[in-house]
């Protein structure tokens with residue numbers, strides 16, 4: 313039996329409840345809090361590092377107490393942290409000492425060949441999918457796939473591939489770390505990996521973006537599960553069945569003509585998505601007025617520094 317651990321996982325603001333639910337599915341007691349989720353359970357830090365698609369960082373809490381006790385608590389916490397730097401947080405009269413258990417941003421999964429024009433964080437793409445109830449059991453479409461982030465994350469989630477399986481983490485340098493135990497956890501999560509049985513379609517009108525998306529999917533080892541095509545969204549024929557369409561149309565930061573054309577192309581696709589769930593990551597600029605109907609749900613999120621909303625439609 314291992315010791316229960318307390319962790320704080322950070323995520324894109326707006327996705328906190330989705331992250332807490334994901335940590336719950338990993339077997340942890342979790343609750344959403346500002347900027348992320350707190351969770352507790354055996355091997356919580358390793359489980360979150362290996363298995364969370366939404367968390368960007370995992371802080372393993374070593375001590376919590378009154379802010380006035382912080383100087384005294386440091387010595388014992390530093391011994392528990394070994395070579396890892398302590399992260400101190402003071403909130404009113406309360407303080408915590410933690411270590412960054414992952415040691416590097418978790419959204420860097422390692423498959424991105426190079427940064428495309430407007431790439432989406434892997435963790436935000438995964439959050440968007442999990443917020444849309446993506447379980448890998450129905451068809452998927454991203455008709456403006458860019459560098460492929462959403463389709464690749466959809467395929468990896470459908471395959472139940474733990475995002476951290478091939479990575480090493482700072483927690484492996486903690487004093488008392490048990491490598492055999494971590495290997496058992498890896499093996500347990502790896503046992504859930506399965507073939508992708510649903511069609512996952514990704515298209516874009518830009519050939520360069522598509523080449524990058526294919527390269528990324530190959531690097532992620534999931535290219536076989538994704539059908540890439542060069543197409544204008546207005547003419548895309550979705551795969552049969554009622555699936556999930558998740559899309560991140562151009563932002564048009566200057567509300568330029570090009571972005572409006574893209575949104576009109578998406579609008580033209582909507583009638584062919586009758587019976588589908590459609591999730592649109594939209595900047596907070598009102599471009600959704602170009603889409604038919606109203607969203608049934610709108611969740612504010614941040615994409616980098618840009619205020620966005622996850623808009624859910626049932627065309």
Ligand SMILES: C[S@@+](CC[C@H](N)C(=O)[O-])C[C@H]1O[C@@H](n2cnc3c(N)ncnc32)[C@H](O)[C@@H]1O
Nearest residue numbers: 432456458459461517518544545560562574577
């Ligand atoms: C914001 S980017 C998508 C970024 C993507 N989520 C990623 O992770 O790289 C928008 C994409 O929409 C594509 N696009 C714009 N208008 C389009 C249209 N009418 N049909 C298909 N793709 C279009 C652009 O080529 C661009 O790759």
